[in-house]
Amino acid sequence: MATTLPDNASLEQDLVVAQAAVTKQGDTVRSLKASLKEKKADKAQVEAAIEQLKNLKASLDLKQKEFQSASGKTSSTNREAFRDAVKTVLERRLFYIPSFEIYGSVAGFYDYGPPGCALKQNFTQFWRQHFVLEESMLEVECPAVTPEVVLKASGHVDRFTDLMVTDVVTGDCHRADHLLEAALQALLDGKPKPLDTQERQAVHHLLATVEELNVKQLGDALEQYGVKAPETNNDISRPFPFNLMFKTSIGPRGDQVGYLRPETAQGIFVNFRHLLYSNGGKLPFAAAQIGQSFRNEISPRAGLLRVREFTQAEIEHFCNPDAKDHPKFQSIAREQPLLFSRALQMSEEKQPQAMQLGDAVSQSIIANQTLAYFIGRTYLFLLRVGINPKRLRFRQHLANEMAHYAEDCWDAEVECSYGWVECVGLADRSAYDLRAHATKSKTDMSAYEPFPDGSRMVDVLVAAVDKREVGKTYKKDGKAITEALESLPEEEKACMQADLAAGKPCKVTVGDAEFAITAAMVQIKQEKKKLTGRNFVPSVIEPSFGVGRIIYCMFEHCYATRKGDEKRSLFHFKPIVAPVKATVFPLFAQPTFIDQAQAVAALLTAAGLSTIVDSTGASIGKRYARTDEIGVPFAVTVDHQTLEDSTVTVRDRDSTTQVRVPIAEVQALLTELVKGRTWESMQQQYPTHASAADDN
Numbered sequence: 001m002a003t004t005l006p007d008n009a010s011l012e013q014d015l016v017v018a019q020a021a022v023t024k025q026g027d028t029v030r031s032l033k034a035s036l037k038e039k040k041a042d043k044a045q046v047e048a049a050i051e052q053l054k055n056l057k058a059s060l061d062l063k064q065k066e067f068q069s070a071s072g073k074t075s076s077t078n079r080e081a082f083r084d085a086v087k088t089v090l091e092r093r094l095f096y097i098p099s100f101e102i103y104g105s106v107a108g109f110y111d112y113g114p115p116g117c118a119l120k121q122n123f124t125q126f127w128r129q130h131f132v133l134e135e136s137m138l139e140v141e142c143p144a145v146t147p148e149v150v151l152k153a154s155g156h157v158d159r160f161t162d163l164m165v166t167d168v169v170t171g172d173c174h175r176a177d178h179l180l181e182a183a184l185q186a187l188l189d190g191k192p193k194p195l196d197t198q199e200r201q202a203v204h205h206l207l208a209t210v211e212e213l214n215v216k217q218l219g220d221a222l223e224q225y226g227v228k229a230p231e232t233n234n235d236i237s238r239p240f241p242f243n244l245m246f247k248t249s250i251g252p253r254g255d256q257v258g259y260l261r262p263e264t265a266q267g268i269f270v271n272f273r274h275l276l277y278s279n280g281g282k283l284p285f286a287a288a289q290i291g292q293s294f295r296n297e298i299s300p301r302a303g304l305l306r307v308r309e310f311t312q313a314e315i316e317h318f319c320n321p322d323a324k325d326h327p328k329f330q331s332i333a334r335e336q337p338l339l340f341s342r343a344l345q346m347s348e349e350k351q352p353q354a355m356q357l358g359d360a361v362s363q364s365i366i367a368n369q370t371l372a373y374f375i376g377r378t379y380l381f382l383l384r385v386g387i388n389p390k391r392l393r394f395r396q397h398l399a400n401e402m403a404h405y406a407e408d409c410w411d412a413e414v415e416c417s418y419g420w421v422e423c424v425g426l427a428d429r430s431a432y433d434l435r436a437h438a439t440k441s442k443t444d445m446s447a448y449e450p451f452p453d454g455s456r457m458v459d460v461l462v463a464a465v466d467k468r469e470v471g472k473t474y475k476k477d478g479k480a481i482t483e484a485l486e487s488l489p490e491e492e493k494a495c496m497q498a499d500l501a502a503g504k505p506c507k508v509t510v511g512d513a514e515f516a517i518t519a520a521m522v523q524i525k526q527e528k529k530k531l532t533g534r535n536f537v538p539s540v541i542e543p544s545f546g547v548g549r550i551i552y553c554m555f556e557h558c559y560a561t562r563k564g565d566e567k568r569s570l571f572h573f574k575p576i577v578a579p580v581k582a583t584v585f586p587l588f589a590q591p592t593f594i595d596q597a598q599a600v601a602a603l604l605t606a607a608g609l610s611t612i613v614d615s616t617g618a619s620i621g622k623r624y625a626r627t628d629e630i631g632v633p634f635a636v637t638v639d640h641q642t643l644e645d646s647t648v649t650v651r652d653r654d655s656t657t658q659v660r661v662p663i664a665e666v667q668a669l670l671t672e673l674v675k676g677r678t679w680e681s682m683q684q685q686y687p688t689h690a691s692a693a694d695d696n
């Protein structure tokens with residue numbers, strides 16, 4: 001295939017690293033020469049260092065040439081040209097369309113047209129197969145409109161914000177981190193003038209850590225680099241937080257505040273008790289939900305990648321915090337995705353490495369087997385839907401990127417013409433979400449597990465409350481406060497014990513009110529108790545997929561043009577997600593051929609294979625080109641021989657080769673191909689058809 005996006009965006013980084021190595025070695029040579037004068041080093045040492053410097057310079061030279069020749073291909077102009085080519089086909093063939101177009105559209109909203117809709121359905125169906133069915137997950141569907149209390153508990157009302165700046169003249173809004181990133185990228189591209197090595201390194205470093213900056217640091221960095229508003233070049237305000245949720249009111253009186261959910265996960269958390277019960281009270285188990293999420297993004301300008309309404313597919317895997325091994329871990333332990341660990345991100349090379357997931361867990365690079373298991377399953381899923389493995393990496397969150405409660409987080413990032421894009425977030429969120437809802441709703445969110453060896457004597461913390469002291473201070477609330485103290489979860493008792501001992505202020509919550517607790521009111525003591533099991537709040541491991549982002553990256557990775565004919569574009573969609581599985585062609589637009597083609601199509605449709613019949617009078621080559629353009633993987637042609645011996649030809653889109661197959665077998669054959677059987681194995685089973693109806 002002639003046109004695909006070159007995947008050499010990291011060459012520039014290589015170049016910076018090579019330059020740094022030359023500078024460092026130059027320093028070593030100089031200091032050795034000085035030592036030689038003082039007779040602290042010998043001549044051989046200096047000569048070896050000079051030799052190494054020569055090698056490094058030669059390697060730098062090579063990298064410079066490589067970069068110069070590649071930069072022609074990977075320049076942002078070229079990326080934009082590639083993106084425009086893909087987008088033109090996608091919009092012309094109605095994969096997606098800006099919503100409300102006849103009224104001028106609204107940024108951040110897209111409609112999926114017929115092939116886009118079919119492809120998205122196939123995608124989510126396959127996601128259900130790969131995760132929900134193969135992992136026996138419990139699937140739920142919850143409302144998008146969510147009462148405020150739920151999102152208050154989850155922290156979204158207070159903290160689901162992005163930092164925004166405004167154009168001080170026009171009032172236009174921009175995402176502060178995106179403006180800084182664009183400005184830094186421009187500097188690296190040599191605009192307005194080339195940077196020296198030291199400046200480049202500083203800019204590279206800042207670019208890699210933009211997500212970690214707090215509001216002040218981000219504001220300072222915008223000022224330091226003189227960032228202005230795009231298009232107008234006006235000054236911008238200091239950054240400030242903007243909540244991304246769409247607010248609404250529930251009911252006719254309008255007095256109950258609600259929000260459109262910003263993620264589907266909360267619906268699963270609030271149903272935890274039902275799900276645990278339906279799983280027989282046993283852990284681990286996973287629940288899943290596919291549905292719409294809504295985020296009032298500040299400036300959505302990246303097509304399907306950043307929209308204001310999108311489909312998420314989320315999994316919440318609940319497990320014992322002390323047992324995060326996964327029974328099926330061995331099935332993915334040998335998979336080798338590119339891992340971009342924290343250590344690799346901080347290293348000079350800044351390159352991800354292919355690594356077996358088994359090794360990543362045994363070397364404690366990934367925190368536990370369950371998280372690694374989902375990384376492995378996500379990796380396999382993304383490859384199965386057509387993501388190029390060379391342009392897929394799993395990037396670990398840096399320490400300051402992670403929420404304080406998270407144990408470990410990795411993003412599946414896919415490289416496309418917009419750069420590396422987070423498509424799936426995979427996080428070990430500990431027990432944070434269930435605890436938050438337990439506290440706010442006063443509902444027990446714990447699970448119980450019996451000890452495998454019967455009963456045990458266990459150390460437990462007990463709150464010995466001085467009821468008189470509590471009653472003296474809080475009068476009628478005393479009884480409720482005593483009960484709340486006695487039923488505090490184990491970890492909260494431990495915190496209170498430590499805080500009281502350190503003389504720190506302590507509180508207990510009853511209803512919506514909080515009451516200060518002193519050491520005179522309660523003593524937290526350790527006691528031995530005979531128990532047959534224990535209660536704990538489960539940990540949650542969450543893989544969260546953005547359906548539209550993956551689909552868009554898949555569009556780019558599957559797009560190509562036919563060799564020798566740049567004007568003929570096609571999508572190499574994997575059959576499992578292709579919007580249409582087969583096109584049936586009557587070779588001639590005559591009733592006998594058309595009737596037979598309709599009959600074959602009906603046979604395929606009955607087997608659940610979406611099929612179209614193209615009986616237009618255009619040449620077969622032109623008709624092939626039309627279906628290639630929307631990525632139909634197979635073409636079935638009814639020709640003269642069909643009328644004689646009831647066979648048809650089946651053509652494979654990618655190789656353009658054909659086989660001849662009895663009509664009676666075509667349904668089973670295409671079903672197998674869609675499920676993943678290879679075309680090569682079909683070619684061994686059926687005779688090759690050297691057709692007159694070629695691709696021209």
Ligand SMILES: Nc1ncnc2c1ncn2[C@@H]1O[C@H](COP(=O)(O)OP(=O)(O)OP(=O)(O)O)[C@@H](O)[C@H]1O
Pocket residue numbers: 263295297304305306307308310312422423424425544545546547548549550
């Ligand atoms: N505005 C959006 N448009 C399309 N997909 C989105 C959007 N926001 C998030 N997603 C998808 O949902 C997934 C899980 O959401 P998550 O909250 O982890 O994203 P995020 O870290 O906020 O993304 P970003 O930092 O890019 O805004 C993401 O990996 C992404 O695929």
